Amino acid sequence: MVRVRYDDVTKRYGNEIGAKDIDITIDDGEFAVLLGPSGCGKTTTLRCLAGLTDPTEGEIRIDGTDITDKHPKNRDIAMVFQELALYPHMDVAANIGYPLKVEGVDKATRRERVEEVAETLDIGELLDRETDELSGGQRQRVAIGRAIIRRPSVFLMDEPLASLDAKLKVEMRNEIKKLQRELGITTLYVTHDQEEAMTLGDTLIVMNDGTVQQVGTPTEVYHDPANQFVAGFIGSPSMNFLQVRREAVGSQRVVAADDATFSFSVTGLPTAVDDTEPFVLGVRPQYFSVHQSPVDGAAKAEVTVTEPMGDEQLLTVQLAGDSKELAVRAPFDVAVSRGDTIWLGVSADSAYVFNAETGARIRQTEASPDAAVPTGSRP
Amino acid sequence: MATDTQLNRDIGRTLLAGVERIHETLDSYGLVPTVTNGIALLFVVWTLFPVYWMVSGSLRTRSDLLATPPKLVSTALTVGNYPELFVQRPAFYEFLFNSAVVTVGSTALAVLLGTAATYGFVNYEFPYNLGRFHLPFLVLTTRFLPPIVTVIPLYVIFDTAGLLNTRLGLMLAYAAFNIPFVVWMLKGFFAELPDSIVEAAVLDGHTELGAFFKIVLPMVRPGLIAATIFTVINAWNELLFAVILTSNTNAQTLPVALATFKTAYAIQWELLTVAGTIAMAPVLLFAFLVREKLLRGFTMGAVR
Numbered sequence: 195m196v197r198v199r200y201d202d203v204t205k206r207y208g209n210e211i212g213a214k215d216i217d218i219t220i221d222d223g224e225f226a227v228l229l230g231p232s233g234c235g236k237t238t239t240l241r242c243l244a245g246l247t248d249p250t251e252g253e254i255r256i257d258g259t260d261i262t263d264k265h266p267k268n269r270d271i272a273m274v275f276q277e278l279a280l281y282p283h284m285d286v287a288a289n290i291g292y293p294l295k296v297e298g299v300d301k302a303t304r305r306e307r308v309e310e311v312a313e314t315l316d317i318g319e320l321l322d323r324e325t326d327e328l329s330g331g332q333r334q335r336v337a338i339g340r341a342i343i344r345r346p347s348v349f350l351m352d353e354p355l356a357s358l359d360a361k362l363k364v365e366m367r368n369e370i371k372k373l374q375r376e377l378g379i380t381t382l383y384v385t386h387d388q389e390e391a392m393t394l395g396d397t398l399i400v401m402n403d404g405t406v407q408q409v410g411t412p413t414e415v416y417h418d419p420a421n422q423f424v425a426g427f428i429g430s431p432s433m434n435f436l437q438v439r440r441e442a443v444g445s446q447r448v449v450a451a452d453d454a455t456f457s458f459s460v461t462g463l464p465t466a467v468d469d470t471e472p473f474v475l476g477v478r479p480q481y482f483s484v485h486q487s488p489v490d491g492a493a494k495a496e497v498t499v500t501e502p503m504g505d506e507q508l509l510t511v512q513l514a515g516d517s518k519e520l521a522v523r524a525p526f527d528v529a530v531s532r533g534d535t536i537w538l539g540v541s542a543d544s545a546y547v548f549n550a551e552t553g554a555r556i557r558q559t560e561a562s563p564d565a566a567v568p569t570g571s572r573p
Numbered sequence: 574m575a576t577d578t579q580l581n582r583d584i585g586r587t588l589l590a591g592v593e594r595i596h597e598t599l600d601s602y603g604l605v606p607t608v609t610n611g612i613a614l615l616f617v618v619w620t621l622f623p624v625y626w627m628v629s630g631s632l633r634t635r636s637d638l639l640a641t642p643p644k645l646v647s648t649a650l651t652v653g654n655y656p657e658l659f660v661q662r663p664a665f666y667e668f669l670f671n672s673a674v675v676t677v678g679s680t681a682l683a684v685l686l687g688t689a690a691t692y693g694f695v696n697y698e699f700p701y702n703l704g705r706f707h708l709p710f711l712v713l714t715t716r717f718l719p720p721i722v723t724v725i726p727l728y729v730i731f732d733t734a735g736l737l738n739t740r741l742g743l744m745l746a747y748a749a750f751n752i753p754f755v756v757w758m759l760k761g762f763f764a765e766l767p768d769s770i771v772e773a774a775v776l777d778g779h780t781e782l783g784a785f786f787k788i789v790l791p792m793v794r795p796g797l798i799a800a801t802i803f804t805v806i807n808a809w810n811e812l813l814f815a816v817i818l819t820s821n822t823n824a825q826t827l828p829v830a831l832a833t834f835k836t837a838y839a840i841q842w843e844l845l846t847v848a849g850t851i852a853m854a855p856v857l858l859f860a861f862l863v864r865e866k867l868l869r870g871f872t873m874g875a876v877r
Contacts, residue, residue, distance in 0.1 A: 246772050267778045279769035283791045296778035340777070 195222045196257060196347040196380045198243065203252035205238050211404040212238040216252070218399055218409055223378045225371070227395030229385060231427070235404035236384045237352055243382060244273050244350055256348065272341035273350040276357070278333050280325045280340075287312075287321040290339040297344070311339045314373070331362045338370070342377060349374070349381040355390065367393060388428050392416070400424050422553035425476050425546055431508065431521040433476045437550065440469040447491070448475060451550075455515030459491030462543040464558045473556065474548040479508070480523040481544035485537040486530065492537035495520070497530050511536065624853070630846035631655070638842055654847045661844060667822040668830040669851070674740050675826055676808040679747035683804045684797065686748070687755025692785060694756070695763040696771070709760055713753045720750070724817050731818060738820045746814050751804040758803065762796035763789075798866040802859065809856055827852045 198220040205212035213235035220226040228236035241247035243254055245266030253262050261269050272293070280289050288295075291308040299307075312318045315335040325333060334354065341349060351370075355363045371394055374381050385391050391398050392412040400407045400415055400423075408420040419425035425433045437451040440463065449457040451472035460475065467473050485492055498519065499510035509522040509530065522538065530536055547556045599605050630638050632650045659665055694709045715723075727746060728737070736742030766789060774784035790797065812828040819825045831852065834845040860867060 244772075244776060246775070265780070266772075266775045267780065271776060273773070273776050275769040275773060277767050277769045279767060279773035281770070281773075281788060281792075283794075293777040296783075340773075 197222050198348060198380060198382070199255040199258075200239070200243075201253040201255065203239070203242055203249045203254060205235075205242060205247060206250045211235075212247075213242070213401075214404045216242075216406060218406060220380055220382060220397070223380055224396050225374050225381045225383065225394060226397045226399060227383045227385060227391040228399050228401060229388060229391040229395075229427075230401035230407075232386055234401040236386075236399075236401050238404075239401070240350055240352055240382055240384050243348070244271055245269050270344075270347045271350060272344055272346035272348075273352065274337045274341050274354040276353040278337040278354070278357075280333060280336055282325055284325070285321070286317070286323050286325060286328070286336050289325060289336055290321075290343055292340060293344045307343055308339075311343045314342075315339050315369075330358050331366060334358065334366055338373070342373070342379070345377075346379065349377075349379045351381070351383045353385055354383075355385075355387075363390070370394065389430065392428070398428075400427065402427070419546065419555065421555050422474060422476065422548040425548070425555075429478055431479050431523075433478050433546070434520045435548075436475045436477070436513075436518070436520075437472055438475045439472045440467055442469050445469070450513075450516060453515075456493045456513040458493035458538065458540060460540050460545045462545070462558060464547055464556050466556050467547060472550050474550050474553070476546035476548060477540055477544065479521040481541045482520075482522045482524075483539040483541055484509070484522060484524040484528050484530075485539065486528070486534075487537070489537050489539055492539040495536055495538050497532055497534045497536060500531060502526065509536075511538065513538075627846050627849050627853075630842065631850045633843065635843045638846070654843050658844050658847045658851075662830070662848075664822045665830060665848065668825055668827050671740055671822070671824055672809060672826040672828075672852075673855075675743045675747065675824075676805055678740070678744040679751065679808045680801060680804045682744065682748035683751035683755050684801050687752045687800065688759060688790070688793075688797065689785075690752065691756045691759040691763050692789065695760065696768070709756050712756050716750070716753050720813055724814055727814075728817060737818060738824050740824045742818055743815060743824055743826070746818060747804075747808045747811060750814075751807055754803055754807070755800045758800045759793060759796045762793040766792060795866050798863050802863065802867055805859065806856055809852075 200216045200218045203216040204214050216235075216239050218226075228239055230236045238247055242249045245261070245264060249262060253260050255261065256269070281292065284292065287305070287308050290311055291304045294304045294307060308321065309318065312321055315338060317332060317335045317339065320328065320332060320336075325336065328336065337354065341351075354370075355366055358366060367390060370383075383391075383394060385394075395412060397409060398412055398415050399409050402423050408415055408424045410418070415424055416428050419428065422435065426435065436448075438448040439451050441447040441449050441457060446461055446463065447457050447459050448463070483492070488494070494514040495511040496514065497509055497511050501508040501510075503526075505526055506523055507526050507528070509524055511520050511522055512518070513520065520538075524530070548554065549556055596605065599608055629647065631654055632652065633647045634649065634651060634653075637644065637647050637649055690712070691709070699708060731737045731742050731746075734742075736745065770788060770792070771781070771784045774788040775781065779787060810828060811826070812832065815824075815826045815829045816832070819829065827848070831845065831848055834841045834848065
């Protein structure tokens with residue numbers, strides 16, 4: 195049982211906040227991913243667990259034991275660095291076996307374990323090579339090998355795939371996931387790539403500005419984002435956001451917040467929003483319905499860019515009278531081109547509502563009459 | 574009107590065009606290798622002739638060495654000057670010994686302290702270490718003064734501390750003078766090391782000190798070798814401090830001994846060349862043994 199617990203951890207660099215009030219738990223054997231844009235504090239959070247950064251406040255516990263002040267070498271933690279940090283003056287076998295050497299394990303046992311790990315990672319034939327003779331993917335495997343050979347209780351990875359090309363990235367991603375499942379080591383993984391995070395993690399910890407925005411499964415953070423940041427960060431292309439307000443109390447139509455230049459129908463708006471306060475409406479590109487003739491409740495828009503992507507196409511459109519560009523996913527057989535006029539409808543109950551100032555999610559309240567969500571699949 | 578930069582650029586272009594034309598002309602006659610080798614040969618002669626003159630001088634008689642016109646090649650070689658040196662100057666052994674002790678001691682001290690200091694400068698933030706540049710720069714400023722300026726206060730300090738005319742005193746003085754060089758030679762090497770290497774070593778079970786010795790030092794080895802040979806040469810050849818801070822064979826070094834061959838009456842050229850050859854040999858041998866590492870150290874970018 196290896197359970198990692200961050201208890202209100204804060205790290206300040208002078209007056210700068212590195213990470214603030216981090217309060218998370220990573221369960222035994224769980225693959226948790228810290229996700230966020232660069233500078234959001236995810237690496238700081240990871241380094242606090244490794245012991246490479248001292249938290250200013252708070253405690254970190256592994257299985258209930260406070261390790262906040264423990265030296266990194268006594269934490270039983272292994273880490274794969276973004277730069278991999280292989281020792282250039284040692285060959286592959288020496289690199290992988292180094293943690294055991296420091297531990298004082300005898301040579302024969304060491305060799306045995308190195309071969310075993312190399313076998314798992316499919317680099318058995320590279321053991322006598324120098325590290326500068328390896329390809330990016332091979333170096334990656336060596337770094338992982340060095341991290342797992344000690345069978346650590348916690349496994350940390352800081353953007354380990356950042357330097358690989360797209361194809362290799364996908365390949366290594368699958369291997370890391372498989373390996374983590376096989377070894378069952380509690381893992382904390384840092385990335386800014388939401389696709390990587392979604393495919394790897396059991397749990398995503400989404401961070402921004404040094405604070406945790408949401409913790410949840412990939413499905414949860416995607417379909418039930420806690421706020422506008424998470425909604426915009428997760429998903430590609432990003433969710434569209436429109437500043438709107440309700441046309442009238444109880445109405446299912448929204449209009450542009452400032453000048454009412456566009457308007458369209460949205461079902462399932464929370465009762466908490468009325469016709470005075472503007473709010474932010476979030477719609478993912480694939481939840482627009484695209485029509486080539488006027489449809490009741492749809493907004494008129496002009497196509498500015500079309501990007502065919504095989505089964506579907508990605509349209510960039512501008513709502514009539516508004517300068518903001520929206521991303522819209524449409525089936526490939528919708529024949530539109532640049533300059534065409536289309537009508538956009540919002541699929542039932544697929545829009546998210548956020549507070550215009552705080553970005554906080556405004557949810558449907560249970561008792562509201564609007565809450566008769568027909569499909570019920572999405573919150 | 575052309576600005577200075579433009580003018581310089583034009584001159585540069587004209588020169589380059591001229592060189593290219595010469596190269597083409599030579600190439601058409603197939604003379605390029607001959608000329609390049611010729612120039613290289615000239616340079617080698619220019620550099621090595623003094624060394625040749627000294628070494629060959631040590632193997633000649635005085636009259637042969639001072640013949641007019643000078644004999645570039647001598648037919649009458651003798652090794653007699655070598656024993657003669659030790660007969661006339663029995664203390665020569667002591668100078669040699671002093672030089673060896675002072676050089677080894679001061680080099681060890683300078684490289685050890687300089688390396689540790691550089692690592693600290695590069696990897697740790699000091700409140701007064703502006704932009705990681707300030708302190709190493711301050712260290713270097715100690716070399717901005719002409720050495721003669723510092724030797725007088727140093728004499729007074731050494732006198733008080735009882736370090737005058739001791740090998741330890743010279744060792745400390747040389748170490749103090751060489752540390753700035755070590756720091757500046759190694760700064761680039763340490764700066765090139767990614768932080769994550771040390772962090773990886775710490776997570777692999779090392780203490781910070783262990784990581785420094787086991788991981789960091791091997792990675793900057795070319796720099797260490799370059800810095801070492803540099804300090805060795807500095808200490809081995811240093812004359813000014815040795816002359817002023819030492820007074821007899823207790824601590825006097827080879828350069829001081831060499832200077833004494835020039836007396837009020839004559840210069841003992843045949844013995845001076847012997848002593849010079851002996852003085853040059855160890856450094857030459859050391860540099861020869863580590864020449865590949867040395868080259869990498871001086872050309873930097875040695876850390877992969």
